[in-house]
Amino acid sequence: MGGLVELCSTFVFALCLITRGVTGTCQTYCDDKWNGTGTYPCTQKLTSRGTTYRSCGWWSRCSSGSYTMYYSTYKCCQQTCKVNGSWTLWGSWSAYGPCSTTCGQGARKYVRQRNCTNPTPKHGGLNCNGSSTEYINLQCLPSVKCQINGGWSAWTSWYEASTCTKTCGSGLKSYLRWRHCTNPSPKNGGRACYGGSVGRSLKKCLLQTCPVDGSWSTWSSWKNHGQCSATCGVGDLQHVRTRTCNNPLASNGGRECVGNKTEIISVSCSTKPCPPKSSLMVCSTYGNCGCAYGFYGNGFSCKGSLGRQFLLLFMETNSYSQFEVKENRSTEIYVAALADSNITLRTTPEKLQALPFTRNKVITRGASKVLIPKSFRTEDIKIEKKAILLESTTPVIVVTMNHDGNSSDTSLILPVERLGLRYIIGTTDPFSPKLTAHKSQVAIAALHDNTTVTIQLKFDSNSSLTYQNNQYFSEDKLTLNLNKFESFQFCKQADLTGTLVGADLPVAVFAGNRCNKLQTFGYCSHLMEQLPPIDDLDNEFIVPPSLEFGGSKVRIVAAQKTHIEFFFDGQKKEKVLDPGTYQDARIYSDHSAYIKADKPIMVLGFAIRMNQKEEGDPYMSLVPGFNQYLSQYSIVVPVGYTKNFLSVILKEESKSSLRIDDQALSRDFIVSKMEVVISKGKYLVLILQTSSGGHRVETLDGSRFGLMVHGQKNGDSYGYAANMVKAS
Structure with missing residues (x-):
């Protein structure tokens, strides 16, 4: 290696020159992994020469001599090396x-x-x-738990839930199966499963051949049997009809038919008018006597609700026995007759002695009242023997009143020839879902033995109806068998509107609420009406208001898919109703409504008070359609009400020909008058004040009009339509 020369000095004494000589070789050796420097040693030889001095005085020096010195030392080589990177430890997550x-x-x-x-x-x-x-x-896992909607498990196997409904022949056996809302179960506010947890099925079961009892064929048409007993005016004419015991024939040890194969009756007949002999009316002065006593008909049977036989039933009410005793009222029959008549009451042998009379009670022309024991009121979910058949020797109008001491309602009763096989139900939604007093209810009465009744239930509720340990849900069918004068009532803490009742023989059907409120103020009131068969429903209506200073809740019920047009206060609304559904509306005391549909519908009116100061509380009434209007009515107005009214719907040009008990209309009778203009012309809705008792209402020109009867007192009211079946 080369050498280096350095100058060195000592203070005052020496001055030197150093020569460095280096020996040895630096190698690539990096012993520091962090900085890459090498520390391998090598040797250096150093020679030091210099002159010595001495002090010759203050700040002076003098040469003293020279010297040479040799020595060696070690020193590290400086070598830079590559350093490869390396990872630290991982940090925390x-x-x-x-x-x-x-x-x-x-x-x-x-x-x-x-x-x-x-x-x-x-x-x-x-x-x-x-x-x-x-x-x-x-x-x-967030703090909020997810909602989990419930899901159904698989159905279980079918379980035999009942024995065969018949002891012989072909019957039905009930089967059940279950599923559970556990697949998954609803959690954290999730929805419960939709639909029922119980499945039901009816399957045929075949047993030994049954004895077949003989049954009558339908009666033949009536035929004249002799001549009219009167040469003028109204007389009697015998008619005969026959039947045979072949529907079916008795077989396999079955019983033969019971009863007569021939029936003879006397009906009113008329040849020509007789000259008047007194002030008593044989037939209406203003009508043509085409039917008995001037009403629509052919001389043998009258159109509308006039008849000789009526099937009666009184539905259950709230029990206020102390008030019933005080008011001396319970279940009542009102009969409106245009001539003296004999009345007969018939029922099952077990209940016959409970009737106030059974035959030949004489009633006079006008209105008569018959009290029926409360024991004839129906009870829920059981077959009972509580129907009553009223028979009259002359055509009459029959109205029933059900009174619990606090509230009441009335219903026009259909003659048996106007009973049908198919009905749709109308009730109201219970005001309180907890009070059993507000339940909706339906009652059915049979006119013939071995009547099969099928009820297709409809209600907006997840609950069920239990009968004979079987549960029935909405849309389920309940089938039962009724004999002559037997009845069946069922109720629900829900609206039963849309329920269908069918039968293989004519039945009478009643519906309403045990006691219900339609406003937050006022009182609970019994609601009840006999319903017309679906075949007698109409499709065009004018709806009058109900109470004098109140209004109406109108319910439109469709038995099939129907397009509805509703006209009220200058406005038109349209809606399509599916089978078994309904539409509600309200009209006020100074308005009427016009309803038109492309299919027959049932229109119900429920009276409502518009404020707390007015009289009256809810009542239920059918609204007659145009095809149910008559030109002459016989009506009855019950006693015990402070105000009684007639709602008359007629063409404007017929107002002057309207007569009530042979009296022309005066201003003193008119409480209110409204005009309704439709495509058929201008109609008037007249609210007329009237008195209790029997009345005859008719038009001189023979024009047909609608008529409703209603009345009120503090805390109670009643109402009914004067006719509710088609007249043509």
Whole structure:
């Protein structure tokens, strides 16, 4: 290695020149991994020459001599080396973004890092191999639990739930199966499963051949049997009809038919008018005597609700026996007759002695009242023997009143020839879902033995109706068998509107509410009406208001898919109703409504008070359609009410020909008058004040008009339509 020369000095005494000589070789040796420097040793030889001096006085020096010195030392070589990078340890995991869900179990991304500083790469050394960042997804559970909607499990196997409905022949056996809302179960506010948990099925069961009892064929048409007993006016003419015991014939030991195969009756007949002999009316002065006593008909049977036989039933009411005793009222029959008549009451042998009379009670022309024991009121969910058949020797109008001492309602009763096989039910929604007093109810009465009744239930509720340990839900069918004068009533803490009743023989059907409120103020009131068969429904109506200072809740019920047009206060609304559904509306005391439909519908009116100061509380009434209007009516107005009214709907030009008990209309009778203009012309809706008792209402020009009867007192009211079946 080369040499170096250095100057050196000593203070005052010496001055030297040093020559460095280096021997040895530096090798590539890096013993420091962090900075890359080498420390391998090598030898240096040093020669030091100099002159010595001495002090010759203050701040003076003098040469004293010279010298040479040799010595050696060691020193590290300086070598720079490459340093490869190396990773530090991984850092802790930390959240990287939110949870993937806002409720329930989700996933969340986490991150950790490391650095290439252990050591850091230098002098061309290699970088660390791999990534400085690492991610991982871990489960996360937010504080909010997810809603879980319930799901049905699979159905169980069918279970035999009943024995065969027949002891011989072909019957039905009931089967049940279940499923549970556990697949999954609803949690955290999730929806419960939709639909029923119980499945039902009826399957045929075949047993031994049954004895077949003989049954009568239908009666033949009536035929004249002799001549009219009167040469003028009204007389009697015998008619005969026959039947045979072949529908079916008795077989397999079955019983023969019971009863007569021939029936003879006397009906009113008329040849020509007789000259008047007194002030008593044989037939209406203003009508033509085409039917008995001037009403629509052919001389043998009258159109509308006039007849000789009526099937009666009184539905259950709230029990206020102390008030019933005080008022001396319970169940009542009102009979409106245009001539003296004999009345007979018939029922099952078990209940016959409970009737106030059974035959030949004489009633006079006008209105008569018959009290019926409360024991004839029906009870829920049981077959009973409580129907009553009223028979009259002359055509009459029959109205029943059901009174619990606090509230009441009336119903026009249909003659038996106007009973039908198919009915749709109308009731109201119970005001309170907890008070059993507000229940909707339906009652059915049979006119013949072995009457099969099928009830297709409809109600907006997840609950069921239980009969003979079987549960029936909405849309289920309940089938039962009724004999002559037997009845069946069922009720529900829900609206039964839309329920269908069918039978293989004519039945009478009644519907309403045991006691209901339609406003937050006022009192609970009994609601009841006999319903017309579906075949007698109409499709065009004018709806008058109900109470003097109140209004009406109108319910339109469709038995089939129907397009409805509703006109009220200058506005028109349209709606399509599906089978078994309804539409509600309200009209006020100074308005009427016009309803038109493309299919027959049932229109019900429920009286409502418009404020707390007015009289009257709810009553239920059918609204007659145009095809149910008559030109002459016989009506009865019950006693015990402070105000009684007639609602008359007639063409404007017929107002002057309207007569009430032979009296022309005077201003004193008119409480209110409204005009309704439709495509058929201008109609008037007249609210007329009247008195209790029997009345005859008719038009001189023979024009047909609608008529409704209603009355009120403090806390109670009643109402009914004067006719509710088609007249043509």
